[in-house]
Amino acid sequence: MLIAGDSRLADGVVLDLEGHEVPLTVVFQHGPVVLVWLRHYG
Amino acid sequence: MRGVKNEIEAAGARLVFIGNGNTAFARHFKETFVPDCEVLTDPSTATYALLGTRRGLWTTWTPRSLPATIRALRHGFRQSRTQGHAYLQGGVAIVDAIGVVRWSFVSRFAGDHPSPEYVVATLRRVIGKPAAVQT
Numbered sequence: 001m002l003i004a005g006d007s008r009l010a011d012g013v014v015l016d017l018e019g020h021e022v023p024l025t026v027v028f029q030h031g032p033v034v035l036v037w038l039r040h041y042g
Numbered sequence: 043m044r045g046v047k048n049e050i051e052a053a054g055a056r057l058v059f060i061g062n063g064n065t066a067f068a069r070h071f072k073e074t075f076v077p078d079c080e081v082l083t084d085p086s087t088a089t090y091a092l093l094g095t096r097r098g099l100w101t102t103w104t105p106r107s108l109p110a111t112i113r114a115l116r117h118g119f120r121q122s123r124t125q126g127h128a129y130l131q132g133g134v135a136i137v138d139a140i141g142v143v144r145w146s147f148v149s150r151f152a153g154d155h156p157s158p159e160y161v162v163a164t165l166r167r168v169i170g171k172p173a174a175v176q177t
Contacts, residue, residue: 009143038062
């Protein structure tokens with residue numbers, strides 16, 4: 001589990017709604033983010 | 043969490059959802075539930091692994107999730123067809139602009155999540171403080 005101070009999430013890559021890869025660093029670069037990982041979409 | 047989007051933005055942050063199904067599921071989720079929020083998807087679940095989320099049949103089908111199920115039903119929530127990994131749990135993290143986690147929460151079982159008000163209060167507390175960086 002990530003704890004405060006950990007920077008490994010910056011290695012993550014996700015997809016936008018068009019299927020393009022988005023490094024999480026791009027998500028973070030505009031300022032603080034509250035990220036919510038969903039169980040599933042249903 | 044969408045209900046506190048304005049409070050999150052007032053605190054200087056953005057609210058972003060990451061799911062684990064395909065992009066069609068993600069688009070449907072955004073259009074149906076969070077049209078004004080950013081939604082991304084991670085079919086590989088690699089970021090779930092980075093966060094340390096739990097997975098497995100017994101993290102979903104456990105008596106511990108029963109109170110949350112009843113609470114959700116009372117508030118009118120009904121689960122539709124599962125779109126994504128059925129036995130993968132979620133989590134929440136507050137991450138700063140350089141990618142350092144300032145706070146995180148990993149769901150132990152289905153329905154285990156922090157209240158939105160607690161997340162906002164934590165956001166206000168941790169943002170603005172210098173991070174103790176661990177790599």
